[in-house]
Amino acid sequence: MKSYEILLPGITVLPIIGVVVLLIWRKATKKQAATIGILCEAFALIIPIILLAALRREGSILFTLPWIPNMQISFSLELSWLSLIFLLTEVLVTLTAMIYSLGETTGEKYSNYYYALLLLFSLGMSGTTLADDVFLFYIFWELMLIASVLLILIWGHGEIRFKVALKYFIVTHLGSLMVLVSLITLYVNFGTASLSALILQASTLPVNMQVFLILFFIIGFSVKMAIFPLHIWLPDAHTVAPMPVTIILAAAMLSMGTYGILRFPFALFPLESIQPFALWMMLAGLISEVYGALIALAEKDIKRIIAYSSVSQMGYILFGLGTLTARGMQGSILHVVYHAIVKALLFMVVGIVISMTGERDIRKISGLGSKFPILCVCAAIGVLGISGMPPLGIFNSEWLIFGGGFDSGVSIVLTVMTLIGSLLTVVYALRFFGLIFIGEPKPEALPVKTTRALIIPTVAVAVFLIVEGLAPAPLMSWAIRGLTSIFGSFQ
Amino acid sequence: MSGLFIAVLPVSILIGGAFLIYLVSRFFQLSNRFESLLTVLVLIGTLVALIFLYNQIPDLAGRPDAFFGLSTPGGILWKPNALGVFILIIATVIGILISVFSGEYLSRDPRYLVYYPLVLLTLAGLMSMFLSNDLFNLFLLTEMTTIAASSLIAFQYQHENAIKASFKYLIMSSLGTMIMLLGIYFVYRSTGEMHLDRVLASPDNFTRIGAACFLMGFSLKAGVVPLHTWVPDVYGNAPSAVSGLLAGVLSKSMLFIVPVICLRLGMTRVELGTYLMVFACFNMLVGSIRMLKQHLLRRFLSFSSIAQTGYLMFGLGIGFYYNLDQGLSAGLYLFLVIAVMKCLAFLSAGIFQFYSGSQDIESLRGAGNRMPITAFCFSVALAGLAGIPLLAGFTGKWMIFSASLAAGDLFSVICLGIFMVSTLIGLAGYLPILVKQYQPPTKAGIFLNPAERAPRVSRWMLAPVTLLAILVLFIGIFPAPWINLVEQVMGWMLI
Numbered sequence: 013m014k015s016y017e018i019l020l021p022g023i024t025v026l027p028i029i030g031v032v033v034l035l036i037w038r039k040a041t042k043k044q045a046a047t048i049g050i051l052c053e054a055f056a057l058i059i060p061i062i063l064l065a066a067l068r069r070e071g072s073i074l075f076t077l078p079w080i081p082n083m084q085i086s087f088s089l090e091l092s093w094l095s096l097i098f099l100l101t102e103v104l105v106t107l108t109a110m111i112y113s114l115g116e117t118t119g120e121k122y123s124n125y126y127y128a129l130l131l132l133f134s135l136g137m138s139g140t141t142l143a144d145d146v147f148l149f150y151i152f153w154e155l156m157l158i159a160s161v162l163l164i165l166i167w168g169h170g171e172i173r174f175k176v177a178l179k180y181f182i183v184t185h186l187g188s189l190m191v192l193v194s195l196i197t198l199y200v201n202f203g204t205a206s207l208s209a210l211i212l213q214a215s216t217l218p219v220n221m222q223v224f225l226i227l228f229f230i231i232g233f234s235v236k237m238a239i240f241p242l243h244i245w246l247p248d249a250h251t252v253a254p255m256p257v258t259i260i261l262a263a264a265m266l267s268m269g270t271y272g273i274l275r276f277p278f279a280l281f282p283l284e285s286i287q288p289f290a291l292w293m294m295l296a297g298l299i300s301e302v303y304g305a306l307i308a309l310a311e312k313d314i315k316r317i318i319a320y321s322s323v324s325q326m327g328y329i330l331f332g333l334g335t336l337t338a339r340g341m342q343g344s345i346l347h348v349v350y351h352a353i354v355k356a357l358l359f360m361v362v363g364i365v366i367s368m369t370g371e372r373d374i375r376k377i378s379g380l381g382s383k384f385p386i387l388c389v390c391a392a393i394g395v396l397g398i399s400g401m402p403p404l405g406i407f408n409s410e411w412l413i414f415g416g417g418f419d420s421g422v423s424i425v426l427t428v429m430t431l432i433g434s435l436l437t438v439v440y441a442l443r444f445f446g447l448i449f450i451g452e453p454k455p456e457a458l459p460v461k462t463t464r465a466l467i468i469p470t471v472a473v474a475v476f477l478i479v480e481g482l483a484p485a486p487l488m489s490w491a492i493r494g495l496t497s498i499f500g501s502f503q
Numbered sequence: 504m505s506g507l508f509i510a511v512l513p514v515s516i517l518i519g520g521a522f523l524i525y526l527v528s529r530f531f532q533l534s535n536r537f538e539s540l541l542t543v544l545v546l547i548g549t550l551v552a553l554i555f556l557y558n559q560i561p562d563l564a565g566r567p568d569a570f571f572g573l574s575t576p577g578g579i580l581w582k583p584n585a586l587g588v589f590i591l592i593i594a595t596v597i598g599i600l601i602s603v604f605s606g607e608y609l610s611r612d613p614r615y616l617v618y619y620p621l622v623l624l625t626l627a628g629l630m631s632m633f634l635s636n637d638l639f640n641l642f643l644l645t646e647m648t649t650i651a652a653s654s655l656i657a658f659q660y661q662h663e664n665a666i667k668a669s670f671k672y673l674i675m676s677s678l679g680t681m682i683m684l685l686g687i688y689f690v691y692r693s694t695g696e697m698h699l700d701r702v703l704a705s706p707d708n709f710t711r712i713g714a715a716c717f718l719m720g721f722s723l724k725a726g727v728v729p730l731h732t733w734v735p736d737v738y739g740n741a742p743s744a745v746s747g748l749l750a751g752v753l754s755k756s757m758l759f760i761v762p763v764i765c766l767r768l769g770m771t772r773v774e775l776g777t778y779l780m781v782f783a784c785f786n787m788l789v790g791s792i793r794m795l796k797q798h799l800l801r802r803f804l805s806f807s808s809i810a811q812t813g814y815l816m817f818g819l820g821i822g823f824y825y826n827l828d829q830g831l832s833a834g835l836y837l838f839l840v841i842a843v844m845k846c847l848a849f850l851s852a853g854i855f856q857f858y859s860g861s862q863d864i865e866s867l868r869g870a871g872n873r874m875p876i877t878a879f880c881f882s883v884a885l886a887g888l889a890g891i892p893l894l895a896g897f898t899g900k901w902m903i904f905s906a907s908l909a910a911g912d913l914f915s916v917i918c919l920g921i922f923m924v925s926t927l928i929g930l931a932g933y934l935p936i937l938v939k940q941y942q943p944p945t946k947a948g949i950f951l952n953p954a955e956r957a958p959r960v961s962r963w964m965l966a967p968v969t970l971l972a973i974l975v976l977f978i979g980i981f982p983a984p985w986i987n988l989v990e991q992v993m994g995w996m997l998i
Contacts, residue, residue, distance in 0.1 A: 080983045151892040174938055182931055189923055244536040
């Protein structure tokens with residue numbers, strides 16, 4: 013084992029240490045608990061960056077420990093270019109949410125448990141991206157779900173949270189079960205749980221079996237992506253969850269579904285087997301895009317507007333994956349990252365608006381722009397970003413996704429419709445911005461200044477969005493390397 | 504040491520201990536706690552004897568003197584096997600924990616004197632059932648277990664329901680043993696033998712009818728749908744500790760005697776497997792669907808127990824139907840983890856009832872604040888039963904999935920579909936109850952008044968519950984040694 017390989021499990025072990033410390037240290041104030049959480053998360057961010065040089069040299073880094081030898085299950089993690097992108101996105105989002113929590117009231121009660129659960133949530137996601145063993149993958153996949161359910165249960169808004177959390181759990185678990193069936197079918201057929209071993213062999217399965225597995229994988233992961241009509245858990249969960257948790261849910265957890273689709277059906281099976289699903293994925297993406305945007309246009313609750321915009325944005329990603337072209341998939345991966353940043357920014361803005369006005373009904377809020385110029389600028393950046401305005405990030409990814417759509421063999425009508433559908437995004441985004449920030453200031457009694465602890469991370473995310481949009485080159489090259497490692501050198 | 508002595512030792516300790524404890528406690532007017540400690544001592548002795556026996560089994564197998572009474576016709580025939588001893592070790596460990604638990608649980612009952620001997624006798628009956636190798640002894644010992652268990656079920660005779668439940672159990676169980684007696688008649692008529700190893704040599708249609716009778720009798724005792732009607736009444740009204748023993752070990756272990764006997768009496772593996780899988784589906788569906796509408800906590804747990812009997816049968820059924828070792832080991836592993844989790848669930852439910860005086864699920868509200876440790880342990884049990892990863896139940900679920908997907912034909916996939924539906928409904932049943940503990944109380948109850956001091960849960964009850972919860976976590980995170988153990992003993996199910 014090479015020396016740097018030992019660093020890899022650090023990404024999963026550090027949060028566990030943090031969790032243990034937080035569970036023992038019950039008297040920790042919110043600041044102390046946050047410090048521990050942020051420190052662990054920051055280290056988890058530094059490790060992949062340290063490993064970057066080795067990754068460039070090796071192509072992928074693997075760490076393996078035997079766990080249940082008589083069932084051929086091991087504790088193995090793999091860092092590849094693909095997982096790197098998702099890992100960094102997820103850790104950065106969690107870090108942002110942790111810092112944002114400091115300015116919020118969330119987590120003042122039981123702060124040690126709050127930060128412990130945030131760490132576990134993040135651990136679930138980073139484990140999901142790293143796991144190279146299907147058993148381990150599923151454990152992390154469920155950990156992600158359980159931690160988020162608990163966060164909603166304990167710190168969510170209103171009595172309704174119990175029902176919402178239950179619905180969220182059961183609907184998402186249904187998707188997980190479909191994934192589980194496919195994982196175990198693979199495990200049973202080849203007698204190994206190691207994903208890298210499965211990738212080498214899976215294409216030898218009979219074609220019927222392949223089709224069945226791809227179907228189950230795609231539907232299972234689409235539940236997590238909240239593709240219409242599997243999105244029913246999303247709006248409620250996003251609305252009821254406290255704002256930092258909503259940020260992680262929307263910006264990071266949704267993208268795990270994308271990762272799953274890339275990592276399992278796409279990496280395991282030859283493209284010919286996936287081809288029959290291409291049209292359906294594009295179609296589902298289109299419907300999801302339009303549906304999410306239309307509902308967002310009709311919603312009055314500002315948190316729900318942004319929540320439905322997630323359904324719409326995930327539609328683009330599925331569309332890009334469905335094109336099965338290099339450009340489309342690269343666009344999807346980029347879209348995951350940009351969407352994470354934009355969505356985090358928008359939810360942070362919404363959080364500030366709610367905390368200042370105490371209102372969530374869009375009809376009761378207006379004209380905040382003149383009073384809070386910084387917030388207004390951040391919101392404008394977010395709104396323009398989500399509408400796909402150059403040079404903000406989403407322009408790049410949408411360009412690639414639509415390019416992929418035209419490249420694919422499927423009729424261009426579909427792509428043109430998606431392009432036209434994207435206009436709806438502009439409409440709801442501008443409605444959101446216009447109603448809240450322009451016009452007569454409402455409600456009357458408003459605090460003079462925004463909380464500094466909330467506005468600073470928001471500004472930072474806005475700046476980061478502009479930077480990422482202007483310099484997409486490293487991200488693009490990572491995405492290409494990730495795709496090359498899956499598909500070989502295809503264009 | 505002679506093989507005979509080793510084979511008889513555990514049961515002798517139990518039965519001797521049962522009478523001795525009663526006499527000593529009566530004579531010296533011992534307190535409840537003291538008697539519970541004595542019981543624990545006896546059970547620890549039994550455990551040591553069992554472990555010793557387990558290690559001796561490879562030696563005993565080749566030696567005829569392990570057969571107690573082989574030389575005399577109609578004598579008592581005993582033959583220890585690794586599977587039986589493994590199950591008995593689990594039963595004894597659970598027995599130790601519930602004895603400690605009863606040290607506080609029975610403190611309000613003046614008749615504790617007979618309680619512990621009855622627990623010991625129940626265990627002794629179970630133990631002899633697994634060790635005996637002839638049909639007539641099996642019948643007698645089954646009856647003994649039934650009688651001891653039904654007096655335990657009626658132990659809280661102040662409650663009318665307890666008497667009713669016990670009566671129901673007694674009637675139905677006697678029906679089961681009666682059918683078994685009929686089976687013995689068929690076997691004896693055809694072969695003139697009761698000795699299982701000798702019957703094995705000449706199975707014919709009569710012995711097959713006998714096998715069917717035994718299958719039915721044991722199905723009744725295991726609570727297989729549609730013979731499950733006694734289960735909710737019994738587990739819901741017996742003392743919690745007894746419910747833990749019955750639901751965790753006693754009734755489910757009957758499923759492991761079934762193959763040993765039926766296969767020897769000439770039933771084929773495919774027949775047995777078909778029976779187990781078909782009825783497993785009924786169990787899974789009935790258990791999980793009826794679980795949803797329960798208002799009483801222990802009744803809820805009883806229905807979930809019916810569903811789990813189904814999971815066990817499903818695993819075993821795959822094992823027999825398709826000749827897959829994975830299925831058998833899944834069934835046996837599930838037995839181990841369900842014993843631990845179910846006992847934990849019933850004991851925690853017992854603590855709630857002990858301090859709140861109510862079995863109502865609504866009265867769980869606020870328990871998370873007032874009894875944090877118990878509530879946490881109960882949550883571990885529920886989450887484990889729901890099959891949440893990293894708890895013991897998940898590995899079992901994974902094994903069931905992989906066994907049925909390895910079989911891979913339509914029958915097993917349909918059953919797997921039903922299994923998935925059942926686990927999903929199960930989630931919808933377990934989670935609201937888990938959550939309820941952490942919700943603020945709304946109705947009147949002991950947990951309502953925040954000014955009132957929270958009840959301090961006795962250490963006698965907390966210790967076994969905590970231990971079991973740790974075990975659930977431990978088995979979940981390190982399943983490898985347990986799976987090894989299970990794979991070692993599972994071969995004994997196939998004659």
